[in-house]
Amino acid sequence: xxxxxxxxxxxxxxxxxxxxxxxxxxxxxxxxxxxxxxxxxxxxxxxxxxxxxxxxxxxxxxxxxxxxxxxxxxxxxxxxxxxxxxxxxxxxxxxxxxxxxxxxxxxxxxxxxxxxxxxxxxxxxxxxxxxxxxxxxxxxxxxxxxxxxxxxxxxxxxxxxxxxxxxxxxxxxxxxxxxxxxxxxxxx
Amino acid sequence: xxxxxxxxxxxxxxxxxxxxxxxxxxxxxxxxxxxxxxxxxxxxxxxxxxxxxxxxxxxxxxxxxxxxxxxxxxxxxxxxxxxxxxxxxxxxxxxxxxxxxxxxxxxxxxxxxxxxxxxxxxxxxxxxxxxxxxxxxxxxxxxxxxxxxxxx
Numbered sequence: 001x002x003x004x005x006x007x008x009x010x011x012x013x014x015x016x017x018x019x020x021x022x023x024x025x026x027x028x029x030x031x032x033x034x035x036x037x038x039x040x041x042x043x044x045x046x047x048x049x050x051x052x053x054x055x056x057x058x059x060x061x062x063x064x065x066x067x068x069x070x071x072x073x074x075x076x077x078x079x080x081x082x083x084x085x086x087x088x089x090x091x092x093x094x095x096x097x098x099x100x101x102x103x104x105x106x107x108x109x110x111x112x113x114x115x116x117x118x119x120x121x122x123x124x125x126x127x128x129x130x131x132x133x134x135x136x137x138x139x140x141x142x143x144x145x146x147x148x149x150x151x152x153x154x155x156x157x158x159x160x161x162x163x164x165x166x167x168x169x170x171x172x173x174x175x176x177x178x179x180x181x182x183x184x185x186x187x188x
Numbered sequence: 189x190x191x192x193x194x195x196x197x198x199x200x201x202x203x204x205x206x207x208x209x210x211x212x213x214x215x216x217x218x219x220x221x222x223x224x225x226x227x228x229x230x231x232x233x234x235x236x237x238x239x240x241x242x243x244x245x246x247x248x249x250x251x252x253x254x255x256x257x258x259x260x261x262x263x264x265x266x267x268x269x270x271x272x273x274x275x276x277x278x279x280x281x282x283x284x285x286x287x288x289x290x291x292x293x294x295x296x297x298x299x300x301x302x303x304x305x306x307x308x309x310x311x312x313x314x315x316x317x318x319x320x321x322x323x324x325x326x327x328x329x330x331x332x333x334x335x336x337x338x339x340x
Contacts, residue, residue, distance in 0.1 A: 022215050035331075036242065037242065038332045039242040041329055042319055044323070115316075117313030118313065119312040125236045
């Protein structure tokens with residue numbers, strides 16, 4: 001007969017250390033994937049059929065130009081701070097014919113955005129961010145939600161409720177941002 | 189007053205037995221939420237920041253292109269395009285997109301999203317060349333990956 005021993009106990013204190021080690025390993029080796037950014041739908045490939053010129057009235061266009069030295073030209077005037085574009089776009093789109101130099105209605109308004117081949121990507125993103133932001137603000141106001149909520153709604157159109165709100169807010173209110181091919185003058 | 193001076197018999201030590209459980213919980217959280225990077229990025233990636241961010245809904249539909257200056261000098265100093273693990277030329281984008289589309293099922297092919305991770309310093313000329321190629325293969329949904337700008 002064996003002698004009766006006490007139940008063998010394993011010391012559990014170093015377990016925390018092992019867990020810490022693993023935790024630190026995962027903290028260091030992994031990066032939280034960021035799949036966020038500015039979404040954009042490129043225009044369709046130009047084909048022979050719909051090559052017909054679409055006439056847009058001069059005053060409906062809001063022109064943004066950037067040259068190779070990262071200087072902005074907005075509606076014919078030089079501009080330093082790209083953040084100002086946000087308010088200018090809103091004024092232009094929500095004009096409803098009050099100012100003859102601005103758009104007739106949101107439906108007609110077009111934002112024309114043209115960069116140079118030598119423009120840095122950073123400035124391009126800043127400008128695009130402000131133009132899209134202005135539109136998101138306007139859509140959010142129409143849908144009665146905040147800007148952040150609107151962006152979440154627009155990102156998840158699988159939900160029928162989201163789709164409903166989205167359709168109502170976007171009715172006769174297109175986000176007409178026309179990004180022209182960069183000019184080659186003063187290229188990189 | 190002596191009433192208050194009564195010594196309690198409870199031990200002063202905090203039991204540490206539950207500590208591993210807490211750490212394990214944290215560990216599992218990080219293990220689940222993080223993705224191990226599959227590709228080595230060979231181009232500089234200083235991603236610009238923006239405020240009006242949109243989230244991608246379905247990660248399976250996303251393919252990544254990296255644009256930036258090569259990190260190693262042997263590849264030159266001009267910004268290059270990296271897809272998966274290799275540098276590609278603009279003309280190769282058509283083939284690359286086709287390959288990426290083949291990985292998806294028939295119905296999802298047109299919903300492919302190209303996430304562009306572009307370094308701040310890259311000139312628009314290259315970005316535009318890439319976009320033209322993407323238009324050519326009808327991969328029109330793009331996303332400029334940006335960081336969240338905290339200034340606003």
